[in-house]
Amino acid sequence: MGLGTRLKQLFSGSRDTEEFYEELEDLLIEADLGARLAMAYTDRLRRTGRVRERSELVAQLRQFLLEDLRAADLELDPQRLNVILMLGVNGVGKTTNLAKLAHYYQRQWNGDGIVLAAGDTFRAAAVEQLGLHAQRLNLRIVKQTTGSDAGAVIYDAITSAVSRGDRLVLADTAGRMHNRENLVRELEKIHGIIHRQAGEGVIYRKILVIDTTTGQNALQQAELFHKAVGVDAVLLAKYDSSARGGILIPLAHSPGLACGWLGTGEGYTDLVPFDPERYVDELLAP
Numbered sequence: 156m157g158l159g160t161r162l163k164q165l166f167s168g169s170r171d172t173e174e175f176y177e178e179l180e181d182l183l184i185e186a187d188l189g190a191r192l193a194m195a196y197t198d199r200l201r202r203t204g205r206v207r208e209r210s211e212l213v214a215q216l217r218q219f220l221l222e223d224l225r226a227a228d229l230e231l232d233p234q235r236l237n238v239i240l241m242l243g244v245n246g247v248g249k250t251t252n253l254a255k256l257a258h259y260y261q262r263q264w265n266g267d268g269i270v271l272a273a274g275d276t277f278r279a280a281a282v283e284q285l286g287l288h289a290q291r292l293n294l295r296i297v298k299q300t301t302g303s304d305a306g307a308v309i310y311d312a313i314t315s316a317v318s319r320g321d322r323l324v325l326a327d328t329a330g331r332m333h334n335r336e337n338l339v340r341e342l343e344k345i346h347g348i349i350h351r352q353a354g355e356g357v358i359y360r361k362i363l364v365i366d367t368t369t370g371q372n373a374l375q376q377a378e379l380f381h382k383a384v385g386v387d388a389v390l391l392a393k394y395d396s397s398a399r400g401g402i403l404i405p406l407a408h409s410p411g412l413a414c415g416w417l418g419t420g421e422g423y424t425d426l427v428p429f430d431p432e433r434y435v436d437e438l439l440a441p
């Protein structure tokens with residue numbers, strides 16, 4: 156059951172009492188806003204004392220959430236080379252959403268100049284998985300075998316994209332290595348390669364994929380990747396699979412991450428550009 160429905164139920168009991176505010180705080184925590192923000196919002200609402208009706212509460216919350224949220228600037232330029240690096244722990248939806256992004260820009264820019272880089276050389280079958288997407292979408296893919304150097308694959312992809320005049324490189328990465336330090340070191344290396352190679356005139360974006368069903372652990376994941384290479388935008392995957400969905404608010408508040416996309420299913424078209432107002436309205440709708 157989503158936050159909006161829970162808020163509606165809240166008004167079947169007593170209003171503007173201490174019990175009411177405590178319950179409200181719990182509902183916000185359960186919606187993944189995190190304990191700190193839930194408390195801060197509830198305190199603000201308590202002080203205003205203007206929450207006798209559901210519509211008043213929703214209007215106030217809507218305003219608070221929109222103050223904290225940010226939409227990422229994801230503008231790419233089809234006249235130049237754009238490089239997108241997909242980041243995230245294992246299983247969150249990097250590869251699937253990379254394919255959705257490829258499909259999105261394929262439609263947006265009608266056609267070619269898009270290349271996939273099979274930068275997950277760690278997990279067996281990861282190269283094949285991306286290869287299948289390339290085949291289905293009729294896109295070029297740069298790959299090597301499992302176990303080869305991910306940085307070299309991405310380097311080759313960018314080099315070939317430059318020489319062919321391609322417009323977009325979408326690079327997959329591994330979500331798991333032997334341990335976290337290895338993962339961070341690998342990503343720093345890949346980031347360094349792209350950074351040096353891409354240089355001026357190239358638009359380079361690092362997209363962190365967060366799984367909506369992860370809950371508050373997403374914050375630690377965000378810290379890890381943001382510290383390692385810097386995150387330009389969050390893609391919230393599996394948004395369709397959870398009634399919670401409030402995680403973007405603490406992500407925006409504390410690591411300060413803006414959202415770019417919502418993943419809403421497993422198909423190629425199940426990806427929508429992030430719109431803060433629409434997101435907040437959905438979150439608060441009964």
Ligand SMILES: Nc1nc2c(ncn2[C@@H]2O[C@H](COP(=O)(O)OP(=O)(O)OP(=O)(O)O)[C@@H](O)[C@H]2O)c(=O)[nH]1
Nearest residue numbers: 245246247248249250251330392393418419420421
């Ligand atoms: N319902 C739903 N499922 C999704 C979405 N995005 C990805 N998935 C599913 O999540 C599962 C994992 O997706 P992958 O793209 O393989 O995840 P990954 O991060 O690349 O995983 P690793 O390569 O193992 O690190 C797959 O079954 C996808 O179909 C989404 O937005 N909604």
Ligand SMILES: [Mg+2]
Nearest residue numbers: 249250275281
């Ligand atoms: Mg993958």
